Amino acid sequence: MERFAWTGKIKPGMEAEYKKRHDEIWPEMKELLKAAGISNYTIWSDGNLLFGYYECEKGIAYAEATQAGSPVVDRWNEYMKDVLELEMDPETGAQPKLKQMFFLP
Numbered sequence: 001m002e003r004f005a006w007t008g009k010i011k012p013g014m015e016a017e018y019k020k021r022h023d024e025i026w027p028e029m030k031e032l033l034k035a036a037g038i039s040n041y042t043i044w045s046d047g048n049l050l051f052g053y054y055e056c057e058k059g060i061a062y063a064e065a066t067q068a069g070s071p072v073v074d075r076w077n078e079y080m081k082d083v084l085e086l087e088m089d090p091e092t093g094a095q096p097k098l099k100q101m102f103f104l105p
Helices: 015-023 027-035 060-068 071-080
Strands: 002-010 038-046 049-056
Touching: 002 060, 015 038, 015 071, 027 038, 027 060, 027 071, 049 060
Parallel strands: none
Antiparallel strands: 002 049, 038 049
């Protein structure tokens, strides 16, 4: 099992809308994430700063490739661009990986 963490920012004044959209996440988006082997996906916020974490049962590369090739993810990213600032890795189409500094199993 590989772990993945990312950061992002909610655009100013859009915190409630960001939360609402995730409370109403599309069923097809949930299905795509599960098909990518993603589980235990959690997003935290500190004001407008975001920290996301998920586990990849099939590995990070598989999760990235599944998401990068999905029209559902493309639609979700388009839907979220007015509330979210994300730096995307042009090679993977996903958020840049954070470097793990500590792990307590």
